[in-house]
Amino acid sequence: MATLGIPQNTIEVLQKHKFRFQKKFGQNFLIDTHVLDKIIRAADITEKDFVLEIGPGIGTMTQYLCENAGQVMAVEIDANLIPILRETLEAYDNVTVVNDDILKMDIGQVARERNGGRPIKVVANLPYYITTPIIMGLFESHVPLESITVMVQREVAERMQSQPGTKEYGALSLAVQYYARAEIVANVPPNCFMPRPNVGSAVIRLTRHQNNPVEVDDEGFMFRIIRASFNQRRKTLQNGLGNDGSLPVSKEQAARALEQMGLSATIRGEKLSLEQFAKLSNILLGDI
Ligand code: SAM
Secondary structure (H helix, E strand, O other), X not given: OOOOOOHHHHHXXXXXXXXXXXXXXXXXXXXXXXXXXXXXXHHOOOOOOEEEEEOXXXXXXXXXXXXHOOEEEEXXXXXXXXXXXXXXXXXXXXXXXXXXXXXXXXXXHHHHHHHOOOOEEEEEEOOHHHHXXXXXXXXXXXOOEEEEEEEEEHHHHHHHHOOOOXXXXXXXXXXXXXXXXXXXXXXXXXXXXXXXXXXXXXXXXXXXXXXXXXXXXXXXXXXXXXXXXXXXXXXXXXXXXXXXXXXXXXHHHHHHHHHHOOOOOOOOXXXXXXXXXXXXXXXXXXXX
């Protein structure tokens, strides 16, 4: 079948099936073969790979994945797309289409059953309304993962790879960088999609760390500290932590910990690196 990455072919399929876009599902289909090539190259797909695609749409990227991967599983929430996918992917015997909500699936189980527990690759042009829950869900549930190569809103991609002291730096940057090395591989303008989104997009590759980049005694506690620090961005770190009702930390304990680390009493969370957050959380945990 001719590539769906060419706008005319996408239009033909959509008209034939009288498909109606559903805004609530974040449906913006890719219609640019250069961008598709770039995603596949960045994801570094080989025939040894088991690839999970989230939201295949009409199967535009799925076709590219099937050409390059060993096995592909494509999970699509919109039941109206399933008969279309049956047709656009009929040439391939290495693909399984599942009609489900990705947020409700146990991906760890999929990796165990379908890939013998070996790390899988995730590739997707993500529905933007659930970018963070999808990515954090994959990391936090400790799914065996090699990499996640995804199209996201440009601003979100920038937050994922930003460094301390920048205005984009925040809880998402720290969470992503704790689990993976983040690298923006392409910026993608709205005219590469049908319909056009209102925001710019970017492809980001997140390569899972083999070993944790920092030593942390209690991962969950560190992330509570991180969230509390950025919830009150304008406050100093010791006030932010000391006043956060959900944390068992007083302002005095926060001040002592910062002093022990040789940091200023007026420092804000946005200045701390991942390593410093790990150390801070280890000290506080020993003091509560
Ligand atoms: N991959 C296609 C492409 O690049 O042309 C479509 C990408 S579109 C941005 C996002 C896709 O994710 C849509 O097909 C949408 O229906 C699907 N989707 C939205 N929410 C989903 C969910 N919770 N689980 C699975 N798929 C979802």
